[in-house]
Amino acid sequence: xxxxxxxxxxxxxxxxxxxxxxxxxxxxxxxxxxxxxxxxxxxxxxxxxxxxxxxxxxxxxxxxxxxxxxxxxxxxxxxxxxxxxxxxxxxxxxxxxxxxxxxxxxxxxxxxxxxxxxxxxxxxxxxxxxxxxxxxxxxxxxxxxxxxxxxxxxxxxxxxxxxxxxxxxxxxxxxxxxxxxxxxxxxxxxxxxxxxxxxxxxxxxxxxxxxxxxxxxxxxxxxxxxxxxxxxxxxxxxxxxxxxxxxxxxxxxxxxxxxxxxxxxxxxxxxxxxxxxxxxxxxxxxxxxxxx
Amino acid sequence: xxxxxxxxxxxxxxxxxxxxxxxxxxxxxxxxxxxxxxxxxxxxxxxxxxxxxxxxxxxxxxxxxxxxxxxxxxxxxxxxxxxxxxxxxxxxxxxxxxxxxxxxxxxxxxxxxxxxxxxxxxxxxxxxxxxxxxxxxxxxxxxxxxxxxxxxxxxxxxxxxxxxxxxxxxxxxxxxxxxxxxxxxxxxxxxxxxxxxxxxxxxxxxxxxxxxxxxxxxxxxxxxxxxxxxxxxxxxxxxxxxxxxxxxxxxxxxxxxxxxxxxxxxxxxxxxxxxxxxxxxxxxxxxxxxxxxxxxxxxxxxxxxxxxxxxxxxxxxxxxxxx
Amino acid sequence: xxxxxxxxxxxxxxxxxxxxxxxxxxxxxxxxxxxxxxxxxxxxxxxxxxxxxxxxxxxxxxxxxxxxxxxxxxxxxxxxxxxxxxxxxxxxxxxxxxxxxxxxxxxxxxxxxxxxxxxxxxxxxxxxxxxxxxxxxxxxxxxxxxxxxxxxxxxxxxxxxxxxxxxxxxxxxxxxxxxxxxxxxxxxxxxxxxxxxxxxxxxxxxxxxxxxxxxxxxxxxxxxxxxxxxxxxxxxxxxxxxxxxxxxxxxxxxxxx
Ligand SMILES: Nc1ncnc2c1ncn2[C@@H]1O[C@H](COP(=O)(O)OP(=O)(O)OP(=O)(O)O)[C@@H](O)[C@H]1O
Ligand SMILES: [Mg+2]
Numbered sequence: 082x083x084x085x086x087x088x089x090x091x092x093x094x095x096x097x098x099x100x101x102x103x104x105x106x107x108x109x110x111x112x113x114x115x116x117x118x119x120x121x122x123x124x125x126x127x128x129x130x131x132x133x134x135x136x137x138x139x140x141x142x143x144x145x146x147x148x149x150x151x152x153x154x155x156x157x158x159x160x161x162x163x164x165x166x167x168x169x170x171x172x173x174x175x176x177x178x179x180x181x182x183x184x185x186x187x188x189x190x191x192x193x194x195x196x197x198x199x200x201x202x203x204x205x206x207x208x209x210x211x212x213x214x215x216x217x218x219x220x221x222x223x224x225x226x227x228x229x230x231x232x233x234x235x236x237x238x239x240x241x242x243x244x245x246x247x248x249x250x251x252x253x254x255x256x257x258x259x260x261x262x263x264x265x266x267x268x269x270x271x272x273x274x275x276x277x278x279x280x281x282x283x284x285x286x287x288x289x290x291x292x293x294x295x296x297x298x299x300x301x302x303x304x305x306x307x308x309x310x311x312x313x314x315x316x317x318x319x320x321x322x323x324x325x326x327x328x329x330x331x332x333x334x335x336x337x338x339x340x341x342x343x344x345x346x347x348x349x350x351x352x353x354x355x356x357x358x359x360x361x362x363x364x365x366x367x368x369x370x371x372x373x
Numbered sequence: 374x375x376x377x378x379x380x381x382x383x384x385x386x387x388x389x390x391x392x393x394x395x396x397x398x399x400x401x402x403x404x405x406x407x408x409x410x411x412x413x414x415x416x417x418x419x420x421x422x423x424x425x426x427x428x429x430x431x432x433x434x435x436x437x438x439x440x441x442x443x444x445x446x447x448x449x450x451x452x453x454x455x456x457x458x459x460x461x462x463x464x465x466x467x468x469x470x471x472x473x474x475x476x477x478x479x480x481x482x483x484x485x486x487x488x489x490x491x492x493x494x495x496x497x498x499x500x501x502x503x504x505x506x507x508x509x510x511x512x513x514x515x516x517x518x519x520x521x522x523x524x525x526x527x528x529x530x531x532x533x534x535x536x537x538x539x540x541x542x543x544x545x546x547x548x549x550x551x552x553x554x555x556x557x558x559x560x561x562x563x564x565x566x567x568x569x570x571x572x573x574x575x576x577x578x579x580x581x582x583x584x585x586x587x588x589x590x591x592x593x594x595x596x597x598x599x600x601x602x603x604x605x606x607x608x609x610x611x612x613x614x615x616x617x618x619x620x621x622x623x624x625x626x627x628x629x630x631x632x633x634x635x636x637x638x639x640x641x642x643x644x645x646x647x648x649x650x651x652x653x654x655x656x657x658x659x660x661x662x663x664x665x666x667x668x669x670x671x672x673x674x675x676x677x678x679x680x681x682x683x684x685x686x687x688x689x690x691x692x693x694x695x696x
Numbered sequence: 697x698x699x700x701x702x703x704x705x706x707x708x709x710x711x712x713x714x715x716x717x718x719x720x721x722x723x724x725x726x727x728x729x730x731x732x733x734x735x736x737x738x739x740x741x742x743x744x745x746x747x748x749x750x751x752x753x754x755x756x757x758x759x760x761x762x763x764x765x766x767x768x769x770x771x772x773x774x775x776x777x778x779x780x781x782x783x784x785x786x787x788x789x790x791x792x793x794x795x796x797x798x799x800x801x802x803x804x805x806x807x808x809x810x811x812x813x814x815x816x817x818x819x820x821x822x823x824x825x826x827x828x829x830x831x832x833x834x835x836x837x838x839x840x841x842x843x844x845x846x847x848x849x850x851x852x853x854x855x856x857x858x859x860x861x862x863x864x865x866x867x868x869x870x871x872x873x874x875x876x877x878x879x880x881x882x883x884x885x886x887x888x889x890x891x892x893x894x895x896x897x898x899x900x901x902x903x904x905x906x907x908x909x910x911x912x913x914x915x916x917x918x919x920x921x922x923x924x925x926x927x928x929x930x931x932x933x934x935x936x937x938x939x940x941x942x943x944x945x946x947x948x949x950x951x952x953x
Pocket of ligand 2: 738740
């Protein structure tokens with residue numbers, strides 16, 4: 082029993098680490114521009130798919146295709162902000178939601194056109210020799226996912242707290258006009274925020290695809306899970322989003338193992354609803370009372 | 374009677390189309406779907422456009438209506454109309470129970486909660502295969518008959534859906550233009566101010582949520598008997614999003630806008646089929662472009678353009694008289 | 697007997713005590729003003745009187761009925777209406793519709809009869825429209841009747857909020873800074889409007905920073921400082937109150953006279 086649970090926890094943390102990266106991307110974009118980016122999951126898909134496509138057959142070697150794929154995805158993120166989000170500034174919440182949904186359908190359409198409906202695999206980074214912990218096993222790739230996610234999360238944390246650039250982006254999200262007045266190039270900051278968010282998505286995709294495989298529509302569920310995780314943690318609180326991601330991964334993995342794998346997604350969402358009912362601003366969000 | 378001029382125009386269009394083009398695929402097949410979508414969009418617009426409560430899970434209530442009726446008729450031999458009623462009762466109960474905790478949420482949290490609700494109900498449809506037939510769906514659903522008149526052709530279903538749509542639009546217009554409708558629009562504008570005017574905003578939100586769910590459930594009941602086969606895919610997250618898109622595309626807080634949005638979003642994929650592999654991509658691009666350039670919605674945007682043009686002509690005419 | 701009785705009211709937000717052990721009575725038929733520097737707790741007081749915030753301690757009685765524990769719409773049903781410091785207009789509605797919302801409590805029909813457009817709807821709509829017109833007329837807003845609320849200038853919106861509150865037919869009207877942001881002509885008109893409202897039998901509780909307006913329009917004044925009562929009395933008493941002059945009014949009293 083203990084070994085089984087340990088196994089579920091290990092799997093859960095791996096999946097959760099992916100959710101955490103997507104959720105972190107969600108929060109960064111939300112903080113910077115008040116937009117819920119429903120195309121966040123497509124960044125994950127784009128990162129993985131373009132890496133696979135570039136090194137398919139006699140393509141370029143993996144150590145080149147991975148960074149290139151990340152760059153491609155960052156480009157997609159920047160284009161998204163420049164040509165879809167920026168022109169619609171000041172639009173209502175629902176309008177921006179539909180724009181990003183349109184963007185996600187568009188990106189899925191592009192992937193469908195380029196790569197079809199097949200499911201693609203990616204080689205593991207460092208072999209598939211299982212590591213045994215008690216009776217539970219772990220693939221080296223699981224360690225890559227957890228380690229990579231931890232590294233990225235710490236990096237983002239450092240970026241926002243200890244670099245001028247990071248603080249400038251935070252300033253824009255607090256008060257756009259004031260940021261502009263003190264000479265921050267707000268437009269540029271938005272581009273960087275979207276680029277950073279796309280970067281995190283692409284990294285998540287590249288790290289996890291050797292375990293999960295990918296296809297043109299793999300981003301949909303990941304996007305929804307990332308959004309759930311961000312809400313679970315408290316929207317707009319990046320580290321809350323990360324915690325929400327890990328938690329959601331754990332809940333799903335335990336639910337799948339102990340209750341029913343068919344209902345695992347439902348259980349994840351039920352817990353999310355319960356959290357919202359009792360703590361409407363998420364687990365780590367600040368409760369705000371409307372001032373009148 | 375000016376109040377209902379638009380409804381008369383809509384009725385005329387609905388009636389004239391099949392008379393002009395009796396056996397046209399776009400009228401009797403696509404048309405029925407468009408009418409169904411319009412019913413759903415009008416109901417969602419009451420909740421979202423007027424009361425300002427976003428829902429990304431509306432397809433769930435459509436699904437509860439459809440599956441209740443399908444299960445009761447195929448597995449328990451119920452009369453289809455009684456089964457539709459049972460679907461309405463179940464939808465009413467579910468929507469009432471979830472409405473209070475869900476509608477306390479706002480903005481993105483509300484969006485997430487309704488989205489989650491829709492996904493949970495869809496998963497139940499997929500997983501509860503003893504009853505629902507699971508992912509393979511449920512077939513052999515009998516068709517409806519109305520006063521001994523069996524709805525067994527596309528055209529008859531067109532009339533049925535058309536009549537239902539006109540009824541639902543009439544209800545929606547009546548509600549919006551009344552004390553209750555003003556209460557809904559008011560709480561959209563400012564919830565505290567609405568409360569201060571004596572509106573029980575919790576009750577008002579619950580009321581419109583349940584009403585929208587009931588209309589969707591009715592549409593579901595009709596849909597399952599029209600299709601005779603249903604599967605969970607017709608009630609998933611994507612369809613909820615499609616409904617939201619119809620409402621926003623037409624123009625929020627406009628009943629005719631919702632009808633228009635439903636029509637466009639039903640026709641578009643039919644027309645894009647010729648682009649084959651490019652279809653999905655073009656659909657996404659059109660969605661983005663319309664929202665970027667006409668954020669107030671196509672119908673409302675066009676309506677404003679026409680009004681402005683009329684005004685200009687009228688003031689030009691006045692100018693001429695003045696001189 | 698007082699219309700409104702506030703006793704030992706206390707409210708704090710985290711570490712900030714916005715209202716501390718505050719007691720006062722508002723007699724009926726008067727314009728009763730609450731003044732005090734920014735952050736003194738005036739809006740917080742209004743929010744508690746209207747049921748939006750729940751006090752930590754103390755009691756509020758309106759016409760001998762407890763207010764604490766009721767929701768805002770229930771407080772409104774007792775006969776309390778208000779305007780807001782930051783406009784809370786229904787910008788998605790027309791001017792007439794905005795004020796017709798104010799008639800909510802004077803009408804009865806529900807969702808069901810509305811959906812079927814039963815005959816009583818028509819009667820009720822006609823009445824509401826008439827009441828709304830009357831409220832608009834009191835505030836001299838007749839000429840804006842057909843316009844959308846979103847298209848109106850600030851000064852007009854301030855009065856529209858009052859018209860909407862009047863349509864509720866309140867016994868007590870809470871006004872939070874009705875003259876803020878108005879020019880001199882508009883302020884003068886606001887003063888006349890407040891007096892007209894009071895003379896029509898509605899008790900007015902007024903929060904305002906414009907001392908000239910307050911001194912001219914009020915029957916009694918309550919001075920708040922850090923959420924507690926500094927002084928209370930007629931405008932003349934307040935202007936001559938040593939503590940008030942020291943703590944708050946300073947040279948302004950002279951200016952106001
Ligand atoms: N919802 C809230 N959350 C936290 N603090 C609040 C809240 N509402 C008011 N406060 C605090 O309570 C104190 C009193 O605020 P209030 O708005 O009542 O002052 P006021 O007298 O209306 O000031 P002004 O003249 O500027 O309108 C202030 O310190 C304010 O920051
Ligand atoms: Mg104030």
